[in-house]
Amino acid sequence: MERGAVCIHHVGIVASSYEQAVWFYCNLLGLVIHKESYSAKRKARKLQLYCQDQYAIELFIPEKGKACTVESGYTKACVNHISFLVSDVAKMLDCMRQNHIETEGVNLDGETGKRYGFCYGPDGVKIELYEM
Numbered sequence: 001m002e003r004g005a006v007c008i009h010h011v012g013i014v015a016s017s018y019e020q021a022v023w024f025y026c027n028l029l030g031l032v033i034h035k036e037s038y039s040a041k042r043k044a045r046k047l048q049l050y051c052q053d054q055y056a057i058e059l060f061i062p063e064k065g066k067a068c069t070v071e072s073g074y075t076k077a078c079v080n081h082i083s084f085l086v087s088d089v090a091k092m093l094d095c096m097r098q099n100h101i102e103t104e105g106v107n108l109d110g111e112t113g114k115r116y117g118f119c120y121g122p123d124g125v126k127i128e129l130y131e132m
Contacts, residue, residue, distance in 0.1 A: 009055065010048075010055045010056055010057055010058050011056065011057050011058070011082050012057075012058045012059075012060070013057055013058070013059050013060070013082075013121075013123075013125055014044075014060045014061075014062065014123075015059055015060070015061050015121075015122065015123050016061070016062075016122075016123050017061070017122060017123075018045060018061045020122035020123075021047075021059060021061060021121075021122055021123070022047075023122075024101070024121050024122045025049055025057065025059065025121070026049070028095065028096065028099060028101070029051075029084065029127070030051070031049040031050060031051050031056060031057065032049065032050045032051075033047050033048070033049060033050075034048045034049065034050040034055070035047070035048040036048075039060065042060060042062070043062060043063050044060040044061055044062040044063065045060070045061045046058065046059070046060055047059040047061075051084065057082070081118065081125075081126035081127065081128045082125065082126075082127055082128065083127075083128040083129075083130050084127065084128070084129055084130065085130055085131075085132045086129045086130065086131060086132065087131070087132055088131070089106055089115045089116060089117050089129050089130070089131045090106055090115070090117075092117075092129045093105075093106065093117045093119065093129065096119040101119050101120065102119060102120045103117065103118065103119040103120075104117055104118040104119070105117060109130075114130060114131045114132075115131040116128055116129060116130045116131060117129050
Protein backbone atom coordinates (compact mmCIF):
# COMPACT_ATOMS: atom_id res chain seq x y z
CA MET A 1 0.00 0.00 0.00
CA GLU A 2 1.34 3.42 -0.99
CA ARG A 3 1.70 6.10 1.67
CA GLY A 4 1.12 9.80 1.37
CA ALA A 5 -1.38 12.05 -0.28
CA VAL A 6 -1.59 12.04 -4.06
CA CYS A 7 -3.44 15.36 -4.44
CA ILE A 8 -6.01 17.52 -2.73
CA HIS A 9 -9.47 15.98 -2.97
CA HIS A 10 -11.53 18.97 -1.86
CA VAL A 11 -11.63 21.74 0.71
CA GLY A 12 -14.57 22.06 3.10
CA ILE A 13 -15.79 25.60 3.73
CA VAL A 14 -18.64 26.90 5.86
CA ALA A 15 -20.12 30.11 4.43
CA SER A 16 -22.60 32.52 5.98
CA SER A 17 -24.43 33.64 2.83
CA TYR A 18 -25.52 31.49 -0.10
CA GLU A 19 -25.71 34.45 -2.48
CA GLN A 20 -22.29 35.87 -1.56
CA ALA A 21 -20.63 32.44 -1.66
CA VAL A 22 -22.06 31.53 -5.07
CA TRP A 23 -21.20 34.98 -6.46
CA PHE A 24 -17.59 34.73 -5.25
CA TYR A 25 -16.75 31.07 -5.90
CA CYS A 26 -18.76 30.67 -9.13
CA ASN A 27 -18.94 34.10 -10.75
CA LEU A 28 -15.49 35.41 -9.82
CA LEU A 29 -13.36 32.27 -9.47
CA GLY A 30 -15.24 30.35 -12.17
CA LEU A 31 -16.09 27.21 -10.20
CA VAL A 32 -19.23 25.31 -11.21
CA ILE A 33 -21.96 23.93 -8.97
CA HIS A 34 -21.87 20.21 -9.73
CA LYS A 35 -24.45 19.16 -7.15
CA GLU A 36 -26.59 20.96 -4.59
CA SER A 37 -28.37 19.24 -1.72
CA TYR A 38 -29.49 19.71 1.86
CA SER A 39 -27.76 18.11 4.83
CA ALA A 40 -30.37 17.49 7.52
CA LYS A 41 -27.62 16.36 9.88
CA ARG A 42 -25.86 19.72 9.57
CA LYS A 43 -29.01 21.77 8.89
CA ALA A 44 -27.25 23.36 5.94
CA ARG A 45 -27.30 23.60 2.18
CA LYS A 46 -24.44 21.65 0.65
CA LEU A 47 -22.84 22.48 -2.68
CA GLN A 48 -20.17 20.50 -4.50
CA LEU A 49 -18.11 22.99 -6.50
CA TYR A 50 -15.94 21.83 -9.38
CA CYS A 51 -12.92 23.47 -10.99
CA GLN A 52 -12.11 22.25 -14.52
CA ASP A 53 -14.27 19.12 -14.00
CA GLN A 54 -12.58 18.20 -10.70
CA TYR A 55 -14.15 18.31 -7.25
CA ALA A 56 -12.62 21.28 -5.42
CA ILE A 57 -14.88 22.63 -2.64
CA GLU A 58 -17.56 21.17 -0.40
CA LEU A 59 -19.47 24.30 0.61
CA PHE A 60 -21.91 24.28 3.54
CA ILE A 61 -24.27 27.19 4.21
CA PRO A 62 -26.14 26.76 7.53
CA GLU A 63 -29.79 27.77 7.81
CA LYS A 64 -30.23 31.44 8.62
CA GLY A 65 -29.62 32.09 12.29
CA LYS A 66 -27.95 28.73 12.90
CA ALA A 67 -24.51 29.06 14.40
CA CYS A 68 -21.64 26.85 13.32
CA THR A 69 -21.24 24.71 16.41
CA VAL A 70 -19.40 21.55 17.35
CA GLU A 71 -22.82 19.88 17.79
CA SER A 72 -23.74 20.62 14.17
CA GLY A 73 -20.50 18.99 13.01
CA TYR A 74 -18.68 22.27 12.41
CA THR A 75 -15.74 23.50 14.43
CA LYS A 76 -14.35 26.95 14.90
CA ALA A 77 -11.12 25.93 13.20
CA CYS A 78 -10.63 27.48 9.79
CA VAL A 79 -8.84 26.72 6.58
CA ASN A 80 -5.59 28.70 6.32
CA HIS A 81 -5.93 29.13 2.58
CA ILE A 82 -7.08 27.48 -0.62
CA SER A 83 -4.79 27.62 -3.62
CA PHE A 84 -5.98 27.88 -7.22
CA LEU A 85 -3.78 27.77 -10.32
CA VAL A 86 -4.37 30.76 -12.62
CA SER A 87 -2.79 31.86 -15.88
CA ASP A 88 -2.24 35.49 -14.85
CA VAL A 89 -2.05 36.36 -11.14
CA ALA A 90 -1.95 40.14 -11.61
CA LYS A 91 -5.00 40.05 -13.91
CA MET A 92 -6.99 37.92 -11.44
CA LEU A 93 -6.07 40.20 -8.52
CA ASP A 94 -7.13 43.24 -10.59
CA CYS A 95 -10.47 41.53 -11.27
CA MET A 96 -10.92 40.90 -7.55
CA ARG A 97 -10.12 44.54 -6.68
CA GLN A 98 -12.56 45.78 -9.34
CA ASN A 99 -15.22 43.70 -7.57
CA HIS A 100 -14.33 45.18 -4.16
CA ILE A 101 -12.60 42.01 -2.93
CA GLU A 102 -9.72 42.51 -0.49
CA THR A 103 -6.38 41.49 -2.00
CA GLU A 104 -2.70 41.39 -1.17
CA GLY A 105 0.09 42.17 -3.62
CA VAL A 106 1.81 39.86 -6.08
CA ASN A 107 4.73 37.88 -4.65
CA LEU A 108 7.40 35.66 -6.16
CA ASP A 109 7.87 32.10 -4.93
CA GLY A 110 11.59 31.86 -4.24
CA GLU A 111 11.63 28.11 -4.88
CA THR A 112 9.69 27.92 -8.14
CA GLY A 113 10.00 31.44 -9.55
CA LYS A 114 6.20 31.52 -9.99
CA ARG A 115 4.08 34.52 -9.07
CA TYR A 116 1.29 34.32 -6.51
CA GLY A 117 -1.02 36.58 -4.55
CA PHE A 118 -3.90 36.40 -2.11
CA CYS A 119 -7.48 37.60 -1.88
CA TYR A 120 -10.25 36.91 0.61
CA GLY A 121 -13.59 35.17 0.08
CA PRO A 122 -16.90 36.55 1.36
CA ASP A 123 -16.39 34.97 4.79
CA GLY A 124 -12.71 35.86 5.08
CA VAL A 125 -11.30 32.59 3.69
CA LYS A 126 -7.82 33.32 2.37
CA ILE A 127 -7.54 32.39 -1.33
CA GLU A 128 -4.14 32.00 -2.98
CA LEU A 129 -3.91 32.62 -6.72
CA TYR A 130 -0.82 30.77 -7.97
CA GLU A 131 0.48 31.21 -11.49
CA MET A 132 0.74 28.14 -13.72
